[in-house]
Amino acid sequence: MIDLRLLREDPELIRASQRLRGEPTELVDDLLRADEERRAATQRFEALRAEQRSLSKLVPKASPDERASLLARTKELAAEVKAAEAATGTADDALRQAHLAVPNVVQDGVPAGGEDDFIVLREVGDRPAIDNPKDHLEIGEALKAIDTERGAKVSGSRFYFLTGVGALLQLGMLQMAIAQAVEYGLVPSITPSLVKPESMEGTGFLGAHASEVYRLEADDLYLVGTSEVALAAYHSNEILNLTGGAARYAGWSSCYRREAGSYGKDVRGILRVHQFDKVEMFSFCRPEEAADEHLRLLAMQEEMLAKVEIPYRVIDVAAGDLGSSAARKFDCEAWVPSQGRYREVTSTSNCTTFQARRLNIRYRDADGKPQTVATLNGTLATTRWLIPILENHQQPDGSVRVPKALQPYVGGRDILEPVR
Incomplete structure (x- = not known):
């Protein structure tokens, strides 16, 4: 607030x-x-x-x-x-x-408008020239990596199995994200996927987007759509010691979203699904350090995208598309050849003191007086990344080139062949 x-x-x-x-x-x-x-x-x-x-x-x-x-x-x-x-x-x-x-106060410089009014800050990497590109689901099915048919049989629409190299690619990507986070001093965490109402409300997810959240009424618990929720509430009603700098975490969790408004191509494959895995960064810092911390998180996201060798762009999200908690948000959008456009794969938000006021998280200033901390979050890797990885590295014969950084996680293979 x-x-x-x-x-x-x-x-x-x-x-x-x-x-x-x-x-x-x-x-x-x-x-x-x-x-x-x-x-x-x-x-x-x-x-x-x-x-x-x-x-x-x-x-x-x-x-x-x-x-x-x-x-x-x-x-x-x-x-x-x-x-x-x-x-x-x-x-x-x-x-x-x-x-x-009342949502958070938008920072100076944020573009006005809604979802389509973002500003492109930069484009990175060369888009591959692919004649008649296959989409990730067709590629994934040929590799026996993605199985949406059995996912629907077992759980319903927009569920899936990742099998074989699909499972290995995801696990490798998330392990690589955790390794990078640890390298930069973030504390690795495996977080709860079920949280109390006050945790969900404290992070701002029970406002305009409450319809996207799964609730277990019998237990009065919510399934998180991101480990941001659990990480933010981790220090609720506490006074942090920030004398040594920001407190930083990287949370690995399964995430759940109802995706009630999705339609058309977005429901094909694994772009808009009800369950996925994600590594999320989360920082608690002094408010005056938040803008620099925001750029730090963005740089870590771009480093991960470089490791999986996919072209992307960075956008400054418009005010009407920020969500209630964010004062500023940068998205990284990966190029998706089958759609001929960029799609979001990471977000990083500066929530200033908005969430911490709700959750009562403070630190002591130079005079020893308690002050409200700033909180920031950012995706470091998630299931959706498999889409641009498979599509951008597809070969004419149906095989997929494996980015060098991911090769150790798929048995050292540099090429994934379709399963005949």
Whole structure:
């Protein structure tokens, strides 16, 4: 959630952010009003409580005549204090709901607009010249690497099996991601896939995208769509020691998404699926270090993409496509020959102090005073990467060239041959 001090000092900044996102500015006015009403309710409650404490000290010293009136006032005050306390609770609840409704403040430089209004920052690598490129599913089926037919038989549409070299490629890619993360000082983690509601809400996934989340009603738990959720909540209600720099993690988890709005070509193969695996980076740092930390995560993503030798571009995502928690987001999009376009394979978001305020994660500044940390996240490898790996390295005879970095994970083979 946003900083209420910033809201009070510069509400127009928040309104401008809402306009960039294409979100209603009335939400800012609702939050201002809720904040004022909560403060007024709190002040009234505290004033009545102070009067109540003062009267309780006067009663024993009062004369008989004065005592009667003081006791009468004490009785009235008790009822007023009880009502004021209830009003404060109601105002707190209203403020929280209004607070949760306002997304993070967009950073300077983020392009305005929606999904199609991103800015391309750079393109890296040469797109392969492939006549009549096969898509990843056709390639994967020939290699006996992807089996969506049996996935549907066992679990339903948009489930799949990765078998043989498909399983080895994914495991190799994710192990390579963890190895790189450890090289750069991130703590490797295998995280829970089921989390409590407060963890999901704290990271901002129960807002506009709540329909994409699987919920286990009997246990009141949610299946995560990214280990970002578990990693963010890992330090909830804690004060971190950041004297040695940012606290960085790399989480490996299975992820689950309903993908309710997917259609057309996106539901073929493994582009939009209900379950996949991912290695996610997550950082806790001082707010003034967040912009540099964001670029650090992006550089690590690009290093991984270079290792699997696929052409990609980096985009600066427009404000309306950021999601509620992010103040800025960079995506890496890999070239997909069968579609003749780039598709997202990584995101990295600077969430500033938005998530940490919800999760109550702090650090101590130079004076020892607790301050809210900044949080950032970024994909380091995921199942979807198999799509550009298979398609960009396909050969005319149906075989697939294996990127050098992945060869040790598939028995040293440099070529994967179709299974006859």
